[in-house]
Amino acid sequence: MRKEMRIAGYGGQGVxxxxxxxxxxxxLAAGKFSVQTDAYGPTARGGACYADVVIDDEEIDYPxxxxxxxxxxFSKDAVSxxxxxxxxxxxxxxxxxxxxxxxxxxxxxxxxxxxxxxxxFGKSVFANVIMFSAFLxxxxxxxxxxxxxxxxxxxxxxxIDVNMKAFDRGIELADQAMSE
Amino acid sequence: xSISMLAGAERPDHPLSRYASTMHIFCAGCGYGAIxxxxxxxxxxxxxxxxxxxxxxxxxxxxxxxxxLPGYTVMTLHGRLPAVVTGAKLANPELKPICFCGDGDLxxxxxxHFVHACRRNLDMVLILLxxxxxxxxxxxxxxxTPTEYKGTTAPYGYLEKPFDGCELAIASGAxxxxxxxxxxIKQFMNTLNKAIDxxxxxxxxxxxxxxxxxxxxxxxxxxxxxxxxxRDSAVSIKKAEGMSEEELxxxxxxxxxxxxxxxxxxxxxxxxxxxxxxx
Amino acid sequence: xxxxxxxxxxxxxxxxxxxMVEGAIAAGCRFFAGYPITPQNEVxxxxxxxxxxVGGNFIQMEDEIGSIAAVVGASLAGAKAMTSTSGPGFSxxxxxxxxxxxxxxxxxxxxxxxxxxxxxxxxxxxHGDVMQARYGGNGDYEIIAVAPASAxxxxxxxxxxxxxxxxxxxxxIILSDAMLGxxxxxxxxxSAEEFKKNIIERKIGPRKGFKPFTYEENGELIVPPPLxxxxxxxxxxxxxxSHNEFGIPILDTVPKGSFKMVKRLCDKIIKNExxxxxxESYYLDDxxxxxxxxxxxxxxxxxxxxxxxxxxxxxxxxxxxxxxPFAQTAIEKVAExxxxxxxxxxxxxxxxxxxxRVAAKKGVSAHLVIQISKLHEPHEILSKIKEVA
Numbered sequence: 001m002r003k004e005m006r007i008a009g010y011g012g013q014g015v016x017x018x019x020x021x022x023x024x025x026x027x028l029a030a031g032k033f034s035v036q037t038d039a040y041g042p043t044a045r046g047g048a049c050y051a052d053v054v055i056d057d058e059e060i061d062y063p064x065x066x067x068x069x070x071x072x073x074f075s076k077d078a079v080s081x082x083x084x085x086x087x088x089x090x091x092x093x094x095x096x097x098x099x100x101x102x103x104x105x106x107x108x109x110x111x112x113x114x115x116x117x118x119x120x121f122g123k124s125v126f127a128n129v130i131m132f133s134a135f136l137x138x139x140x141x142x143x144x145x146x147x148x149x150x151x152x153x154x155x156x157x158x159x160i161d162v163n164m165k166a167f168d169r170g171i172e173l174a175d176q177a178m179s180e
Numbered sequence: 181x182s183i184s185m186l187a188g189a190e191r192p193d194h195p196l197s198r199y200a201s202t203m204h205i206f207c208a209g210c211g212y213g214a215i216x217x218x219x220x221x222x223x224x225x226x227x228x229x230x231x232x233x234x235x236x237x238x239x240x241x242x243x244x245x246x247x248x249l250p251g252y253t254v255m256t257l258h259g260r261l262p263a264v265v266t267g268a269k270l271a272n273p274e275l276k277p278i279c280f281c282g283d284g285d286l287x288x289x290x291x292x293h294f295v296h297a298c299r300r301n302l303d304m305v306l307i308l309l310x311x312x313x314x315x316x317x318x319x320x321x322x323x324x325t326p327t328e329y330k331g332t333t334a335p336y337g338y339l340e341k342p343f344d345g346c347e348l349a350i351a352s353g354a355x356x357x358x359x360x361x362x363x364x365i366k367q368f369m370n371t372l373n374k375a376i377d378x379x380x381x382x383x384x385x386x387x388x389x390x391x392x393x394x395x396x397x398x399x400x401x402x403x404x405x406x407x408x409x410x411r412d413s414a415v416s417i418k419k420a421e422g423m424s425e426e427e428l429x430x431x432x433x434x435x436x437x438x439x440x441x442x443x444x445x446x447x448x449x450x451x452x453x454x455x456x457x458x459x
Numbered sequence: 460x461x462x463x464x465x466x467x468x469x470x471x472x473x474x475x476x477x478x479m480v481e482g483a484i485a486a487g488c489r490f491f492a493g494y495p496i497t498p499q500n501e502v503x504x505x506x507x508x509x510x511x512x513v514g515g516n517f518i519q520m521e522d523e524i525g526s527i528a529a530v531v532g533a534s535l536a537g538a539k540a541m542t543s544t545s546g547p548g549f550s551x552x553x554x555x556x557x558x559x560x561x562x563x564x565x566x567x568x569x570x571x572x573x574x575x576x577x578x579x580x581x582x583x584x585x586h587g588d589v590m591q592a593r594y595g596g597n598g599d600y601e602i603i604a605v606a607p608a609s610a611x612x613x614x615x616x617x618x619x620x621x622x623x624x625x626x627x628x629x630x631x632i633i634l635s636d637a638m639l640g641x642x643x644x645x646x647x648x649x650s651a652e653e654f655k656k657n658i659i660e661r662k663i664g665p666r667k668g669f670k671p672f673t674y675e676e677n678g679e680l681i682v683p684p685p686l687x688x689x690x691x692x693x694x695x696x697x698x699x700x701s702h703n704e705f706g707i708p709i710l711d712t713v714p715k716g717s718f719k720m721v722k723r724l725c726d727k728i729i730k731n732e733x734x735x736x737x738x739e740s741y742y743l744d745d746x747x748x749x750x751x752x753x754x755x756x757x758x759x760x761x762x763x764x765x766x767x768x769x770x771x772x773x774x775x776x777x778x779x780x781x782x783x784p785f786a787q788t789a790i791e792k793v794a795e796x797x798x799x800x801x802x803x804x805x806x807x808x809x810x811x812x813x814x815x816r817v818a819a820k821k822g823v824s825a826h827l828v829i830q831i832s833k834l835h836e837p838h839e840i841l842s843k844i845k846e847v848a
Contacts (some may be wrong), residue, residue, distance in 0.1 A: 020643060024472045027645040034472075036643040040582055062762035063609075063755065064834050139508055231689050239699070246696040252689065254535060255699045256528070257558055263525035267532025268542065270516040271490050275536065293528070296521040305732050451517050456511030 001057065003141060004065045008050035008082055009074025009098070012127040018072065019051035021132050021150060022142075026055045029146030035063040040173060042176060046079055055141065070139060072131065074098050093135055095127070100159030109138060109177050116169060126166040144171065205244045209395075209403025211362030211388030212241060212309065214250040218369045219278070223250045226376070233276050233376075236261050236268075238290065240282030241315040241390075251278075259290025263295035265304050266445070273446045276376070276391040277304040283324040284314045289342045299350030301380040305372070305443040307321045308345050308383065312389040319393025322454075328432070345385045350438050355380035362388040363411040371436060380444045387414070387432065411416075465513045466651040470781060475613040476501035476640040479569055479633065480509060482617030485539050485648065486658060488567070489515035490540035492600035497581040497846055498637040499571035500632045502543040514838075523551040531555055534566045537687045539621055543569030544600075545637075546579060549588055550595065554628050557596025558699055560724065563672055564819060565624035565685050567617070569633045571640040574832045583832045584636035589809040595781045599721050601728035602785040603735060604632040610644035616780060618657070623735065625659040627727060628673070628682050634782060634807070638834060639755055661685065661752045664692030666670075673723050674704035677776060680727055728784050737780035739788045742768065746775030748848050749797040751790065751814055753779040755834055756803045761839035772848045774823070785813045790820040794821035799847040803828040 005022070009015045023036035038051040052065045068086050072093040073079050079094070083102050086092060091107045097114040111134050117126040129151055136147050143154050148167055155163045181316045206212045223233065237243050239258035246253035256264045258306045265277050284296050286308050297306070313331050314320040321331035324345070325338040345391060351355045354377045360368040375382030389395065389406040417435035420428060443451075466485045473481070480502055483491070491510055493503040501544045503519065510517040515538075520526040526542045533540040539785040542551060549570050559566055570592070574585040579766070589594075592604045594643050605616040615633060620633035648654070662684035666678050671694045673682050686693050694706030701709045701717045709716040728735065741761055743749060749766070750760040757778040767774035777793050779786055794800065808827045828835060828843050 020472075023643050028470060033645065035637055038641055058646075061765065062834075062837050063638075063644075063756045063758055066835070066837065149667045230842060234688055243698075243700075246698075247630075252688065252693050252695060252697075254697045257554060257699055259556065260528040263528035264532035264535075265518060266518065266520070266525075267490065267492060267534075268530030268536040269531075269541070270531075271533035271536035271538035275689055292521050293525050296525070332621065426642060453511045453516075455512055456508075457514075 002060075003006065003055045003070070004068045004071065004124070005053050005070035006050055006065055006068045006085075007072040007074075008048075008055070008078035008084055011047050011049045012124070013074045015049055015074065016051050018096045018128050018132060019053050021128070021147075021154070022053050022055075022135075023111075023148040025079055025136075025142050025147040026053075029150050030142045032142075034062050035060050048075075048081075050078070050082070059176055070135070072135065073102070091139065093138075095131075108132075111173055111177060113170070113173070115167070116173065120169065121162060121166055126162070129163050129166040130170040130173065134177070135175040137174035161180045194213060204248050207215050207243065207390075207392045209389060209391040209406070210241070211311070211386075212245065213248070213366055214246075214286045214311065214362050215307075215368070215386055215388065216245050217344060218365050220248065220250050220374065221371055222372050223375070225372070228376075232274055233278060236265055236279040238279050238281040238285035239316075240285050240309070241311075242280045242282050242309050243316075247281055259285050259288070260293060261285070262290065262293040262302065262306070266297060266300070266302055269302060269304065269446060270449060278376070279304055279306045281306065281308050282310070282315075282323045283308065283310045283345070287323045287345055295348065295352040298354040298381050298383070300445040300448075301353060301355055303379055303381070303446055305375045305382045305384070308385040308407075310345060310385050311394060312386045313390050313394045313397075315390045315393055319390075319397060332393070332397070346383070346437055349381075349383040355438070355440045355442060356382040356436075357438040358383070359385040359387065359432070359434050360388060361410045361414050363407060364414070364434060366432075371375070376438075378439070380442065463651060466648060466654050468648050468650050468654075471646045471648070472643055473610060473646050474501060474641055475509060475607065475610045475635055476571060476641050476677035477634065477650065478610045478613035479543070479617045480505040480621050481646070481648065482614040483621065484509050484515070484566065485614075485654060485828075486618040487539045487660065488621060489513065489539050490530065491542065492518045492520045492526040492533070493542050493544065493739070494520055494526050496523075496545050496548045498573055498606040498640050499543045499569065499601075501640070502569055502571065502683075512712070515713070523548040524554065527552040527559075529825060530566050531559055531564055533764060534564050535686060535688045537661060537689065538562040539565070539622065539625070541567040541569065543571065545571045545576060546573045546581070548748050549591065553591070553595040554597075556585075556602070557598055557600060557630075558602035559603045559630045559772045560602060561598065561701070562594065563628040563685070563724075564630070564698065565628050566623055566630050567612060567620045567633065567825045568630060568634060569617070570636065572634060572636040580832060584638035584755065584805060585832050586636060586805040586809065586835065588634065589782060591805075602632060602727045602783050603627065603629055603728065603781065604634055605737075605780060606634045606782050607639065607780075608754055608757050609639075610642060610779065611646050612780070613639065614646050614648065615691070619737070622657070622659040622695055625661060625685065626682070627731070627735065628685055629728065632783075634754065636754060646848035663690055663817050666691045670704050671706045672702065672704045672725050675723065680723065681776075682727060696745060729775060732784045732786070733788050735781060735784055736786040736789060737778060737779040738786055741776040741778070743775035743777060743793060743796070745773055746796070748775070748795045748801060748844050750774065750801045750803065750844065751793065751800075752776065753782055753801050753803075753810065756805060756830075758848065759835045759837055760801075760803055760840055762837040763844060766837060766841050767844045770845075772844060774844050777808045779810075781809060785810075787817065790814060790817045791821065794818050794823045799823060800825040801828060801840060801843050802826065803830065803835050805830050805832070805834065809829075825826075
């Protein structure tokens with residue numbers, strides 16, 4: 001089943017990293033086909049950017065997004081640009097640190113991944129991994145064990161433990177959000 | 181010249197065979213023949229290995245030198261010689277290219293590649309044939325045309341300041357830099373011998389004569405006029421030390437300006453491979 | 460320097476740009492010269508990491524003109540060599556691409572296309588260099604150009620580009636684009652043993668009687684092994700001016716030899732079109748409408764074709780993996796069996812000129828679907844299919 005998602009925000013927010021984690025987990029650990037593409041402006045940092053991921057059980061023809069099933073939006077600009085492009089039964093993910101309101105009636109999860117990363121892990125970079133596992137838990141898109149392995153393999157040895165904790169924290173956060 | 185006379189092209193066994201068996205296309209009084217003979221003599225005397233000591237030329241009158249040269253020759257595009265040699269040297273470090281460029285070739289269209297080859301200390305002998313004009317295309321002014329001299333594109337006199345190839349080479353990082361003229365053939369051969377042994381970029385500028393264009397346009401119509409002009413304008417480095425700025429006006433220095441040692445491009449790239457492979 | 464380091468057997472998730480580098484190194488590329496320009500920067504960056512690992516050389520040159528010149532030098536000295544660029548950088552390289560075609564020097568140029576004209580937009584895909592790839596340099600010559608459509612193909616067709624360059628002794632251009640270059644996908648690389656079976660190694664000509672340039676023998680064109688400086692397989696003088704099959708310059712006032720040289724260079728590619736071109740067919744057997752496309756738009760085209768089939772329209776796709784030489788034979792065959800042809804291109808219609816020519820000859824209508832600076836959406840191609848079905 002073809003699933004499409006767009007992650008949008010500003011350069012430096014981990015948009016591309018998150019999309020890479022998803023596409024790598026889908027392709028290598030879950031045995032699916034996946035394409036990740038990104039769009040960016042001419043600036044190295046701070047410009048608006050987005051990354052798209054398509055996941056399918058079969059080889060993917062069109063590599064772009066037709067109508068996304070999921071949106072992960074990290075900025076107000078991203079909300080105003082893309083929130084309305086989603087499928088009616090899609091899901092939007094935002095972080096209350098950067099996004100307060102989202103127009104429309106699509107299902108939405110507010111996940112304070114930035115705050116948790118800073119408060120509990122001391123660095124905002126962990127927001128990516130927390131969002132990664134929370135997103136997969138809520139969408140049930142890929143097996144969590146496989147995704148966990150991809151994180152383990154893609155971080156430096158010294159950082160494995162803390163990233164595993166962040167990964168588990170994301171699942172906890174998702175459980176909490178889904179029960180609310 | 182009919183190129184079918186290049187019989188030597190098919191029997192490259194003797195270093196002088198083609199020299200003996202072919203004609204050249206240079207004008208009467210052109211200095212290129214003397215330079216080619218000097219290079220060929222050094223090549224033959226030292227019995228240089230043809231598989232290693234290869235020639236490169238750019239585009240200009242000197243592109244026709246291969247009819248006289250005793251080894252394999254690659255003719256590159258106008259100005260691109262230093263870049264082509266960069267690739268060839270990295271792909272086969274055994275080569276020791278002996279290269280000819282014209283003044284338009286190296287100091288106009290190819291300046292970028294030239295200064296970077298000097299900066300990289302590319303291991304080659306680079307001979308700049310400086311005849312004050314674009315000879316092959318009909319005598320247009322070159323970046324080496326002296327101020328107030330005439331060319332077919334400088335009918336009112338060339339008022340720009342010319343390049344000094346040796347100063348440019350030194351500033352860019354060439355490790356062996358010298359200048360001679362086609363009136364200093366023995367000195368040139370001596371320097372060429374040293375240049376062949378030098379590891380790094382050896383730059384030799386040879387000021388030479390173009391009676392057909394530079395001479396005729398500048399009231400030196402006879403080859404001998406131009407020969408004398410060059411000989412009399414050349415001042416040795418040592419002699420110049422005792423001369424005032426006024427006395428040096430309109431003259432140029434000849435001799436060996438710089439000889440230093442620093443790692444050449446191939447040595448540097450060996451180090452990169454060593455680092456990458458963690459040896 | 461083990462070959463294992465050169466051929467990274469296994470499954471990877473990498474970008475089109477990185478896949479191009481892996482393909483090149485696996486194919487035996489040991490020299491790269493380049494210059495930074497977006498959106499191909501990952502290519503030189505990855506080469507700078509990878510080449511020294513396998514004993515090769517990466518050099519960042521002073522400009523694109525120097526980059527292609529250094530690649531020519533390296534190829535002449537016996538290395539399989541490549542450069543990559545984009546936008547105006549590709550224009551700067553045309554000078555030596557034309558010369559390399561004339562001197563029959565094998566080399567590969569990766570062009571990760573971006574929008575033009577001029578500086579254009581650096582980070583978006585555009586296929587504006589299709590005609591430049593063929594006609595960009597001065598003079599009459601033919602070229603080979605491949606057009607990958609996925610990260611996997613960025614690997615596979617780069618390998619193929621090196622093989623074609625060796626076999627036909629010509630520059631081969633890889634026409635990628637900004638989107639494909641940054642598109643991350645699964646890339647599977649075979650075992651080194653399997654892989655090496657399909658590699659054409661650099662050959663050296665015979666010590667005696669070597670004719671250095673393509674020549675005619677009993678009406679057949681013979682492409683001799685590439686020139687190698689530092690061996691006997693080199694003409695005593697390699698002129699950059701027009702030459703005969705021995706490498707002797709053509710300086711006659713009435714240059715009969717020039718006609719022969721140009722014709723040989725063009726015939727070498729054009730007359731072997733069927734041997735060189737690579738295409739892939741989807742649902743064409745009973746198709747009324749054929750989409751003909753290359754690069755990423757071929758994937759959009761495939762999606763549109765599938766959607767058309769779901770709606771009961773007999774559509775099919777011919778995907779061109781090589782753009783040049785033009786796949787005349789394959790396209791003629793398609794034109795003979797369909798009623799109309801749809802050509803989606805991310806440009807104002809460049810290859811369309813050629814396809815339309817063949818279609819007109821066969822009495823079939825051809826229709827262009829233009830897109831600029833971005834990938835088509837499938838519905839754009841689908842609506843054209845429905846319109847002309």
